[in-house]
Amino acid sequence: MAFGHEKPDVVRAMLEDYRAGLTIDRRHEEDDRAAGTRIQCRALILWSLRDDLEDLYGDPVKIWRQWAPDVRGHGIDAGHHVAEEAPEALASSLASFFAGLRERTPSRPPHQGRRRCPRRRRIIGSRQVATCREGWSLRSP
Structure with missing residues (x-):
């Protein structure tokens, strides 16, 4: 392979x-x-411990806190290609992060069952994003 x-x-x-x-x-x-x-959802920042990211820029979590209020993360013992060099550590970090989201997130959006979701639309990159007042995002291609 x-x-x-x-x-x-x-x-x-x-x-x-x-x-x-x-x-x-x-x-x-x-x-x-x-x-x-600012990024309004919880963010997970992962990086390689055997790369020069921290030496060049400092603490990645601290940097991303300038962009998002709820940031967590840590380095992974790998070189530049984290997914290929440490797939188990990466998968474990992602699984823990998403399990924590599931515990905090309601099973359905609070506006479900209403006729309309009050939204505001924005363009992020090449995608249009509609954000409901309750904080749920609906993306379209």
């Missing part, structure tokens, strides 16, 4: 992601900062 970084199409996609991070993603981030945009 070949790792993702050994497949030409995967490498091309990775490079396009890096390119976007230096161009359009950066402009979108600057626009969001200027507008005071």
